[in-house]
Amino acid sequence: xxxxxxxxxxxxxxxxxxxxxxxxxxxxxxxxxxxxxxxxxxxxxxxxxxxxxxxxxxxxxxxxxxxxxxxxxxxxxxxxxxxxxxxxxxxxxxxxxxxxxxxxxxxxxxxxxxxxxxxxxxxxxxxxxxxxxxxxxxxxxxxxxxxxxxxxxxxxxxxxxxxxxxxxxxxxxxxxxxxxxxxxxxxxxxxxxxxxxxxxxxxxxxxxxxxxxxxxxxxxxxxxxxxxxxxxxxxxxxxxxxxxxxxxxx
Numbered sequence: 001x002x003x004x005x006x007x008x009x010x011x012x013x014x015x016x017x018x019x020x021x022x023x024x025x026x027x028x029x030x031x032x033x034x035x036x037x038x039x040x041x042x043x044x045x046x047x048x049x050x051x052x053x054x055x056x057x058x059x060x061x062x063x064x065x066x067x068x069x070x071x072x073x074x075x076x077x078x079x080x081x082x083x084x085x086x087x088x089x090x091x092x093x094x095x096x097x098x099x100x101x102x103x104x105x106x107x108x109x110x111x112x113x114x115x116x117x118x119x120x121x122x123x124x125x126x127x128x129x130x131x132x133x134x135x136x137x138x139x140x141x142x143x144x145x146x147x148x149x150x151x152x153x154x155x156x157x158x159x160x161x162x163x164x165x166x167x168x169x170x171x172x173x174x175x176x177x178x179x180x181x182x183x184x185x186x187x188x189x190x191x192x193x194x195x196x197x198x199x200x201x202x203x204x205x206x207x208x209x210x211x212x213x214x215x216x217x218x219x220x221x222x223x224x225x226x227x228x229x230x231x232x233x234x235x236x237x238x239x240x241x242x243x244x245x246x247x248x249x250x
Contacts, residue, residue: 002114002136005180013079029057033225073190086117088177103183114140146171200242
């Protein structure tokens with residue numbers, strides 16, 4: 001029977017920062033937060049922090065959010081590696097065109113194991129979960145039969161890699177939307193704020209909302225200065241959402 005793929009998100013890369021040696025300026029922030037402040041101060045060369053109200057990095061970033069000077073957030077970036085995401089949810093995520101994506105190829109990687117993402121509304125009911133997994137099994141069984149049959153039709157192709165690619169690219173059409181996919185997702189901090197603001201909202205699809213909240217937690221650990229304004233709350237159904245008092249424009 002098909003197995004349930006659990007969501008796993010890892011922060012695999014984020015911006016570092018090396019302060020120019022000829023600039024007399026210091027900050028207490030993380031690398032990503034330092035880069036944001038440096039970019040903002042570079043516009044006016046306020047290295048001596050003349051405004052006491054924005055002397056700390058926390059206050060400076062908050063001022064950036066207050067005035068909507070979001071372009072400085074684009075200098076710092078973060079990359080996540082996501083697993084246990086449904087193929088249908090990945091399509092929705094990749095509508096965010098300000099990110100860069102590298103996704104698992106169904107043409108080259110065989111779908112031998114039926115790993116699927118089950119919607120929360122289904123998981124709450126044991127009978128529905130069983131029905132869901134059985135339907136996934138039917139799709140994967142059909143995939144296997146199609147793969148074998150199509151491979152035979154390409155038996156005259158001497159290149160084994162090309163032969164299997166041709167078979168998989170045709171057979172994959174029967175795979176369900178719930179099939180697990182994995183991908184790398186990179187974007188600047190402005191893009192991440194917009195993604196979280198849109199997708200961690202209460203009205204968002206539960207799967208993508210869970211991804212947005214999980215990503216937010218990782219970003220709050222690595223770049224707290226830029227994401228600490230988001231607050232995470234628990235919904236009546238046990239899920240989580242996140243909101244910020246600032247508009248998440250792009």
